Amino acid sequence: MKLAFYLGCVIPAKLPNYELSARKVFEKLGVELVDMEDFICCGFPFELFNHETWLKMAAYNLALAEKQGLNIVTLCNGCANSLAHANKLLKEDSKKREEVNEFLKKYGLEFKGTIEVKHFIRVLYEDIGLDKIKENITKELSEFKLATHTGCHVVRPSEYMDSFDNPIKPTKLDELVNITKANNINYLTKNLCCGNTSRGLNDNVSIELLRRKMKDLSKHEVDALVTICPACYLQYEMGQLELKTKFKEVYNVPVVHYPQILGLAMGMSAKEVGLDMNKIKPKKIIEAFK
């Protein structure tokens, strides 16, 4: 399987541990990632205050992948949402499509509506399948206690995300974690939004949402919280460092990217999946996979 790999902004700049582990896992599962060249911001943050800018940016990236003739895979909930939403809108609305295509002409691009956009957990779940992934698992993670956080934009609005998962209580990430045999706990604030979007709009809201989750999780003493989005990851990792310096609150909940966990289960070392770059160290896990 060959896919256009849309990196987005935050991952290449800030989260090499995520990118590294995802690339390795895909390689092992026989998926060829073709890095998209000449890409730009997916437009997601512009959806908050300027729809036209959002749509043009998303359409440009979509048309790039169409030219390559490849479906898009991304590691970010925001990118997946922005591109999938624009893809659906432009496939359905011929007037908007014409407008956008008029603009794309000068780059030699056209939105035709020939491809799909998927978050990588959807590729893992639907296109590779749990059975095939299981065949590649060589080490069980049964001695570790993990918690999952799916996040919002990869499942909601379900209308744009093709109802891939339950939009209120998503379960696909749990299924993907469970095949590693880790002790995946249930917790009260499991489906609580990370609050990253509120950064710079209402910091109190953002911090309070973060704090609720961390308070809850610290009770469970998990070895790591598993995320699938750079924004959620940073909100929980950098956010905890902020809670520590600003409010002297220490929760010490290590945060990891799902492909790091899957990579370990597939026989990779802690270093190979970039766990040395996580800022709140999942000590027990690193120790076991030296």
Added chain:
Amino acid sequence: MNVEEALKKLDLNMCYQCGTCTGTCPVARVESAFNPRRLIDEARLYGVDHVLNKEELWFCTECFMCMEKCPQKVKITEIILALWEEAVKRGIKIPQKFVGLAKAVASTGISTGAYGGKGTALSGMILKKREKLGLPIPKIKQEVAKDIVESTGVLEILEGKSKEGGE
């Protein structure tokens, strides 16, 4: 299409005030001033001008939970987004974060400010680290992003230089 028509298209008037949205909203749990049900009600009773000036309008964290659960399929989150866009257009509230974002994207093609940080391009340090890890150098087309930002005039809107959209 003006903002009132846009809100109608997002089924503002379908709301029957059941309160499911507020009951499901994570922000309403941490900030008692925030109440999406009331926001929807006030938007149609008192009009857009009234809600555009409310500070609570900006408390929403865009989780889309309310919209998913609304029995009347009111596009609540999208209504809030349309109101944000209108407030920015009219210069009622222009969050600095948006200005930084638009500038970063115009000058670098991307924005890395997901955690309230500055939007910067991939610095030499990052590129070196990527090389060490065997990660390829991303090829970003800054000119196109700049083109888009210029074509929509979003920077002028954010800097209050455009009167477009004002009623």
